[in-house]
Amino acid sequence: MSDVLDLAGIGAGPFNLAVAALIREKSLAHRFFEAKVEFSWHPGLMLPGVMMQTSFLKDLVTPVDPTNPCSFLAYLVEKKRFYDFLHAEQRTVSRREFADYLSWAARRLDSVQMSSRVQSVLDRGAFFELDVHGPHGRERVRARNLCVAAGKTPNIPQCCRPLLSDNCFHALEIALRNPDVSDKRVAVVGGGQTGAEVVINLLGGHWGCPRQVVWASRRSNYLPLDETPFTNDWFTPEYVDVFRQLSPRRREEIIADQKLASDGISPATLTELYRLFYRLAHIEGDLGRVALLPNRALVGLSCRGDYQLQLENNLLGEADGSEWLNADIVILCTGLREALPPCLAPLQERIPRDEAGHLLLDDAFAAKLIGDSSERRLYFLGTGRTSHGIAEPQLSLSAWRGALVVNDLLGSEVYDIRQSGNFMKWVTHRATQVAVA
Ligand SMILES: Cc1cc2nc3c(=O)[nH]c(=O)nc-3n(C[C@H](O)[C@H](O)[C@H](O)COP(=O)(O)OP(=O)(O)OC[C@H]3O[C@@H](n4cnc5c(N)ncnc54)[C@H](O)[C@@H]3O)c2cc1C
Numbered sequence: 001m002s003d004v005l006d007l008a009g010i011g012a013g014p015f016n017l018a019v020a021a022l023i024r025e026k027s028l029a030h031r032f033f034e035a036k037v038e039f040s041w042h043p044g045l046m047l048p049g050v051m052m053q054t055s056f057l058k059d060l061v062t063p064v065d066p067t068n069p070c071s072f073l074a075y076l077v078e079k080k081r082f083y084d085f086l087h088a089e090q091r092t093v094s095r096r097e098f099a100d101y102l103s104w105a106a107r108r109l110d111s112v113q114m115s116s117r118v119q120s121v122l123d124r125g126a127f128f129e130l131d132v133h134g135p136h137g138r139e140r141v142r143a144r145n146l147c148v149a150a151g152k153t154p155n156i157p158q159c160c161r162p163l164l165s166d167n168c169f170h171a172l173e174i175a176l177r178n179p180d181v182s183d184k185r186v187a188v189v190g191g192g193q194t195g196a197e198v199v200i201n202l203l204g205g206h207w208g209c210p211r212q213v214v215w216a217s218r219r220s221n222y223l224p225l226d227e228t229p230f231t232n233d234w235f236t237p238e239y240v241d242v243f244r245q246l247s248p249r250r251r252e253e254i255i256a257d258q259k260l261a262s263d264g265i266s267p268a269t270l271t272e273l274y275r276l277f278y279r280l281a282h283i284e285g286d287l288g289r290v291a292l293l294p295n296r297a298l299v300g301l302s303c304r305g306d307y308q309l310q311l312e313n314n315l316l317g318e319a320d321g322s323e324w325l326n327a328d329i330v331i332l333c334t335g336l337r338e339a340l341p342p343c344l345a346p347l348q349e350r351i352p353r354d355e356a357g358h359l360l361l362d363d364a365f366a367a368k369l370i371g372d373s374s375e376r377r378l379y380f381l382g383t384g385r386t387s388h389g390i391a392e393p394q395l396s397l398s399a400w401r402g403a404l405v406v407n408d409l410l411g412s413e414v415y416d417i418r419q420s421g422n423f424m425k426w427v428t429h430r431a432t433q434v435a436v437a
Pocket residue numbers: 010011012013014015016033034035036041042045051052053054116117118119149150151152341343381382393394395396
């Protein structure tokens with residue numbers, strides 16, 4: 001069937017863009033469908049001054065194919081800012097610049113089709129059939145293999161769901177909503193990087209001058225992202241290989257243990273925050289406007305004119321630690337959660353999952369539909385934290401992941417993604433002495 005693609009991609013965020021950039025010149029017919037009219041990367045959180053948490057060298061391609069025309073360095077050179085960039089001596093770049101790089105890469109990739117939402121995916125035996133609503137109407141696209149990288153969905157605490165409104169919303173939309181917080185009491189829920197960025201911008205007057213800002217976090221403190229060298233070794237292909245060999249229970253334990261390696265506040269942001277609170281407290285004498293509430297889990301929310309937040313103070317252990325807080329605006333910085341796009345509903349029952357509901361993926365991020373005897377590959381990128389570890393929802397390994405998919409599709413190692421022996425010996429065989437030479 002000549003009109004059947006070798007690969008169709010759902011979504012063109014960074015994860016599928018990496019695949020698109022790496023498959024570009026390979027002899028495989030491929031197209032990537034993106035619902036957005038124009039490329040953007042988390043526009044609702046594009047706040048002033050926000051920085052990447054990952055090195056720009058961990059871009060779409062460089063770790064596996066440094067001469068690829070979609071590299072960050074190629075972007076700098078084409079933008080004629082290479083020397084300026086170098087002299088700025090930045091360890092990481094602003095999120096705005098990285099988003100511009102991604103958008104530049106998306107424009108260079110002919111296989112990326114914007115304004116094209118995949119409405120449904122049907123199983124037609126030897127191929128998948130996609131119903132795509134594109135700029136020129138509806139199109140039925142057939143593809144032997146599918147790569148799903150459709151992003152995550154906002155995690156909204158159960159108690160907040162019935163009360164979502166213009167005054168109670170997830171932070172993922174904040175820059176698009178541009179709320180007017182002038183003279184309002186604002187409660188920020190969630191003590192990760194997003195919470196920190198929202199608090200900085202609230203206190204900086206970005207959305208008007210709030211009467212009060214209260215920042216509640218379930219965590220025991222405002223804790224740093226661990227971006228030190230040995231921790232970064234968890235974000236390597238070797239570590240993923242080892243992680244793959246562990247039992248599901250052990251994997252869950254490790255993911256919990258490694259939380260702050262992927263989900264903490266950047267140390268530079270923490271310093272900025274502390275200095276901000278210092279200035280408010282000791283220079284401007286305005287600390288009454290701010291309250292920091294660590295150890296507080298949001299357990300209830302009601303609305304009678306204003307919002308009443310019920311917070312459980314975990315520090316108090318067994319004691320009844322319920323506290324109440326009133327606010328005019330509630331901003332949920334409660335993270336994102338894995339979810340499959342609605343277009344996969346027709347396949348939903350046949351996508352294999354473990355007892356806890358996590359996707360069962362093989363080494364190359366592919367799932368085998370229940371009852372499918374064909375050789376088709378159905379890849380899921382960004383939704384395999386339990387199967388592949390904490391690096392999975394992050395950018396760090398996007399290039400490696402993309403290369404793995406391309407190698408797997410072509411059935412050969414077109415990208416050599418093996419690493420040289422590392423000094424971290426994650427496992428040794430029981431009867432073997434640890435090799436030191
Ligand atoms: C604000 C923010 C900052 C982050 N910063 C970092 C960082 O510094 N370092 C790091 O490692 N990680 C970071 N992450 C985590 C992660 O790298 C990003 O979330 C990343 O965007 C995930 O890429 P993705 O391609 O899977 O999903 P997304 O970027 O969410 O892209 C998915 C795309 O799929 C499209 N889509 C969905 N459904 C359909 C459909 N049916 N048809 C067509 N298109 C569809 C969507 O429109 C979207 O464009 C950050 C996350 C957030 C929210």
